Amino acid sequence: MRQLPLRVRLAPVERYDLTMRGRTPDVRIGGASTSRGRRAVPSGANTDPAGPGVPSGANADPAGRGGPSGANMNRSGRGGAGTRRPRATRPDTMPKTPVSAKPVGARRLTDVSTVRDLLANHGIWLTKTLGQHLLTDDVVLNRIVLSARLHPKLEVLEVGPGAGALTAELVTRVRRVVAVEVDRRMVRALRTTVDAPNLEIVEADALAIDPATLFEGRPYSLVANLPYNVATALIRRMLSFPAVDRPREIVVMIQREVANRMAARPGDLSVLGVQVQVMADVQVLFEVPPQAFFPPPDVTSAVIRLRPYDEPCVPLLPSPARFLQTVRAGFAHRRKQLHNALGDLGTGSERIDAALEATGIARTRRAETLTLAEWSALSEAIWPVSGETPPPPNDDPPADDRDGMDAPQPIGSA
Template identity: 35%
Template sequence: MKQVKPKKNLGQHFLTDLGIAKRIADTVDACPDIPVLEIGPGMGVLTRFLVEKPRLVKAVEIDSESVAYLNEAYPSLRENIIGDDFLRMDLTDIFGGKPFVLTGNYPYDISSQIFFKMLDYRDLIPCCTGMIQREVALRIASQPGCKAYGILSVLIQAWYDVEYLFTVDETVFNPPPKVKSAVIRMTRNDTRTLGCDENMFKRIVKAVFNQRRKMLRVSLRQVVDAASLPHDFFDHPLMTQRPEQLSLDEFVTLTNLAAPYIR
């Protein structure tokens, strides 16, 4: 069977260590009894372990060469290999509107976009696991006060509990990436509403972290209508904080404070 050559333009780094592949595949067991959607299976190093589990597995792969390889290597999965761009797909009907686990060895350059899409479909995705660049994993799992705490930390932790599971060295990939990787698991929490306007929340979080070294009384000026502000608006105690110091609840408070004055 002809091997698939990793494509740089697709950010492909094929995992070669079967022991690590099985460990990644087993992360889905924390959310049993529902189907699994694998993103970017490549030559199926995770797929081989996922299909052994007693649940339906589907795989989304944008690379036509990989799709052909998977069809030949996993004939039992042939009807469930989707040749498409995950970022452009409507996930509602993947499993007939039923919840599913998202997993994969995610391309580094689009992992954040994948997780933002996960948030859009959070009611369908109670669990998301997989391998990403270690720096991004640390960012997602980071807590307030840490240097890595940022937009991904706040937006994902608003809806998911995050576990940093283990680190993966560069040497177990073909071709080896220039950075270390990490495996994480995100499990849907009990939050159903934030207690503020969600769109405003996202806008404010992104705005203040884009100027993360500045106090909120400075960074907020880019999104509020200064002429409409109460005279004491910037006297609120939060305004002397920097974004990495704020907890999730404080971001909700900030959103409710600023939302009436957003341009």
């Protein structure tokens, strides 16, 4: 009788993901906790490392994998006025070190079905008016947290916290978080998903907040997933405050085209690029595809880092108002040569030609090719230091500098 060979089935070897070390627990919406898994990198996502400043022991996998599981980040931050503001926590009663957010759920908020359940339980309908797109990719969330370079003594301003994905990560890493949310429904949801003594929730329009009141001159960072329709205005506003009230660092997610315009070099500059770059160093960190959100937006996003200067990097001569007036005139007619475009200033062609010659700027150049230093010198040469009243601020940017805005934006002058 033929004897068949004995087959032995070996148990699979258990694999340990070493990138899981040093991460914070998930924030949950139900009862028991569960183990976290690994999500695939979304198609089209930027897979560079998080960049400088990655905390020791944190995941900086070049493939962009891993990262703390998170939840949705609501892209809201603007709305009606007259909302209530909770009493601020006194600085001397705040915890000296970050605390862990209280677990209040079982599944990650990056899970779309969990997000749907949360919205349904709180009667929330997402609206494009508020730019509400919820982040459902924990890889992206992890990269934002690492890029923000958080530390236990830091205070953070978050605009549009939504249901609290980023908020939950922040409260475990910094001394204090001020979360500004305009949507009252999202405020109620946030109070159930993140319960931490170092969290202060402010129900207000992000464009109406006053950092001097919220932080009283103490250093803070702005870390947020900003709604597209207020991102440009909010960044301009933050850069317009006195140096003591500006964020020490800004790490935010905005529309990719707007991010590229803010960081553009001479040859591709715009009014927005000039305005932002005279007040801050700008760096585009990585892109985020539409598939990383629920519901997916129609455009690609990008995370940028801005480091505001204490003073403008070039003199805004003869005054900030005149400097901005000169820049706007130059970009008002992008296809015109500079000596023709500046005719809208109403100073006369003789003065414009003399200023161009004095600064060594060719009459045939176009506005987008000038450096910040050249704009400063040109503005000073065109306008006398005294004897003329500067024009009132113009809050309505040129048509090609609206960046998708439906309403005029405030100007962040120096």
